[in-house]
Amino acid sequence: MTKSLIKISVKAQKADCLAISTDVLAVGVFSDAPADSIVKTLDKKLGGKIAQLKKLGDLEGKPKTSCLLYAEKAVAAKRILLVGLGKRKDIKADCLRKAASLAATKAVDLKAKSIVLCLHSDVSSDKIDIASIGQALAEGACFGAYRYDEYMTDSNNKRPAAIKATIVDANTKAVTQLKKGIAVGVKTGEAQNYARTIANRSGAVINPITLAKEAQALARNTAGLRCTVLDDKQLKAKKMGGIIAVGQGSATPSRLIVLQYSPSGATKKTPAVGLVGKAVTFDSGGISLKPGAGMHDMKFDKSGGMAVLGAMKAIAQLKPKVKVYGLIPAAENMPGTGSYRPGDIVTTYSGKTVEIQNTDAEGRMILCDAIAYAEELGCGRIIDIATLTGACVVALGQKRAGVMGNDDKLVDQIKTASDETGERVWHLPCDDEFVEEMKSKIADLKNAGGRWGGSCTAAAFLSQFVDKAKWAHVDMAGPGVWGANEGDAPGSVGFGVRLLTQFAMNCK
Numbered sequence: 001m002t003k004s005l006i007k008i009s010v011k012a013q014k015a016d017c018l019a020i021s022t023d024v025l026a027v028g029v030f031s032d033a034p035a036d037s038i039v040k041t042l043d044k045k046l047g048g049k050i051a052q053l054k055k056l057g058d059l060e061g062k063p064k065t066s067c068l069l070y071a072e073k074a075v076a077a078k079r080i081l082l083v084g085l086g087k088r089k090d091i092k093a094d095c096l097r098k099a100a101s102l103a104a105t106k107a108v109d110l111k112a113k114s115i116v117l118c119l120h121s122d123v124s125s126d127k128i129d130i131a132s133i134g135q136a137l138a139e140g141a142c143f144g145a146y147r148y149d150e151y152m153t154d155s156n157n158k159r160p161a162a163i164k165a166t167i168v169d170a171n172t173k174a175v176t177q178l179k180k181g182i183a184v185g186v187k188t189g190e191a192q193n194y195a196r197t198i199a200n201r202s203g204a205v206i207n208p209i210t211l212a213k214e215a216q217a218l219a220r221n222t223a224g225l226r227c228t229v230l231d232d233k234q235l236k237a238k239k240m241g242g243i244i245a246v247g248q249g250s251a252t253p254s255r256l257i258v259l260q261y262s263p264s265g266a267t268k269k270t271p272a273v274g275l276v277g278k279a280v281t282f283d284s285g286g287i288s289l290k291p292g293a294g295m296h297d298m299k300f301d302k303s304g305g306m307a308v309l310g311a312m313k314a315i316a317q318l319k320p321k322v323k324v325y326g327l328i329p330a331a332e333n334m335p336g337t338g339s340y341r342p343g344d345i346v347t348t349y350s351g352k353t354v355e356i357q358n359t360d361a362e363g364r365m366i367l368c369d370a371i372a373y374a375e376e377l378g379c380g381r382i383i384d385i386a387t388l389t390g391a392c393v394v395a396l397g398q399k400r401a402g403v404m405g406n407d408d409k410l411v412d413q414i415k416t417a418s419d420e421t422g423e424r425v426w427h428l429p430c431d432d433e434f435v436e437e438m439k440s441k442i443a444d445l446k447n448a449g450g451r452w453g454g455s456c457t458a459a460a461f462l463s464q465f466v467d468k469a470k471w472a473h474v475d476m477a478g479p480g481v482w483g484a485n486e487g488d489a490p491g492s493v494g495f496g497v498r499l500l501t502q503f504a505m506n507c508k
């Protein structure tokens, strides 16, 4: 039995934040503006301590900074955490999300059981509407309070079983609006943490079979979500040659997980969106074995699949207007007597043949089958998301995903969702010149291109498995494996859950 993770709850309350009892009271401070009334009152009660901190240069109000004070009975809270919001003129929902995350992180480090968030009191509602403030604060609190410690024994890591976050505002109308946003933010926040937990589990625990069981359990416990799983026999019968080939060196055979959400009143004409997530539960490279250093990180090679799993959990609760299919091809890429080999020619679900040049370019081999299947299911828009190429990390770094596609409008919709959620993407090309590079001399395509532009050639390969659908591809290799910033809980950040959920919510 593993230990349960910290239970996080977020709610709103009408109150004077200085009068409310809590372990930690988090108050927002701008870097370029005079103190607001709450900070001023607080300063008075503390006998000018805050002014003194400012004078010393210890309180700058910059993002990612905070300052802990002990209240000494001046207020009801045990501790006061002044949290930097950055410049007032640059304030965005993401600043509040990050500030709430930092506050929650500090609270968990302090082993606090409760935190009051008073970060938005001086944020003008013309800049961000109050419901969006509530959503961002709730998402941030969920994100920051998360720790992956299910294998840590209690003696090693003593912390409370639960933390309660309360977003406080003195205005009744504002509280009503905050509550609306919190209801959404808690759902996306919880879905994101769920994706983080499954992603953080090792390859020994999460393999294609146990992952499929997890998805089925999720669907059982989530109203409006259905799950079917194609096992290896069914995959062979359907001639999903890519998914089968990648998993055939593993003791645990491949699966294709299909999750489904339908809005109420949906008809045959209701548009369907396909979200396809790569779940290589461990990527050793296969016969084209990876170097040993850092190979343990390849438990995160299922992160695209986890983004889809988490997004489907949120989508079933937030109920967008479109049908959504979540497809998760799951395979373990291992070297073994049964493995697929360099030189093999694999017939994919689409009928197209692929010459295997490198068994470590396995992600595209499982995605191509799932993408073709998504189109067959009737998805007019398909987004795949994957920790696909090291090249994307070289190009864009560890925190930003690449986005490529065959339809600029769809790419723009992903960019919009990215701006709204703070999960950052950058548009890269994948057109003809890159497709040319993926053609084989002995089969229709080959699975690896040359040395340069590896994310573009990988996406170009995938583009060949789409017929009429609008398609986009998100390469999240950087944020999937190395998304955590200094101070964040180590491990998965659940990248893609908010992005895909927001995309679906924006769909008509």
Ligand code: BES
Binding pocket: 283, 301, 358, 360, 361, 362, 363, 387, 388, 389, 390, 391, 393, 447, 448, 449, 454, 477, 478, 481
């Ligand atoms: N899962 C890896 C890509 C990856 C690397 C993700 C580092 C996250 C961090 C993928 O399966 C892979 O091995 N890609 C190869 C492709 C190459 C063999 C054409 C790569 O990027 O080197």
Ligand code: MN
Binding pocket: 283, 285, 359, 360, 361, 362, 363
């Ligand atoms: Mn690989």
Ligand code: ZN
Binding pocket: 280, 283, 301, 360, 362, 363, 387, 388
């Ligand atoms: Zn991989």
